[in-house]
Amino acid sequence: MSPIEHLVTSGTFSLDGGTWEVDNNVWLIGDEREVLVVDPAHDADAVAERIGDRRLTAIVCTHAHDDHVNQAPALSDSFDAPILLDPAEAPLWKLTHPDRQPDQELSNGQVITVAGIDLRVLSTPGHSPGSVCLHVPELTTIFTGDTLFQGGPGATGRSYSSFDTIISSISRDLLALPGETTVRTGHGGSTTIGDEAPHLEEWRARGY
Known part of the structure; x- marks a missing residue:
């Protein structure tokens, strides 16, 4: 079994009075006994089916836009697993879950371990105030949520x-990683740090 599993779910993203159809990447990291889920989106049953009878150690949300957190409480209740979120995401979280709080806070440099695999939290605000990425050096991988995609940074035209x-x-935290690091994104295809790094000045110039 690969330590990284990938599931695509479909639904909507709503903010600032607009709603858009979106496909989201849901990531699972672990082994045959325990697993961690990153950004459970849209379809709790599909995510639960992929988890199976494994122990769910944590639900980590890279940020609190509704398409990334809408199924977090349902999975938390079903598997008795904590929801982890940067506290700066509170205003966005409350838009989706006004009556439920995350269980634990994420902080820069924090290490979360599942199945002997260490995921290091990198605070990468911009797409939202408390966006984070999860760097897994031993797997040469980083989970970037909506901070970095294949082809450029995440959107910044909406509130927060x-x-x-x-x-x-x-530029500070992601492009400093080894070029061979695989970038596993919140939407769309994966890329590498080496493929994206040469385009930083182009993004700046465009106001991408």
């Missing part, structure tokens, strides 16, 4: 976002 901040986060 900042273009200058996301560019700073990417």
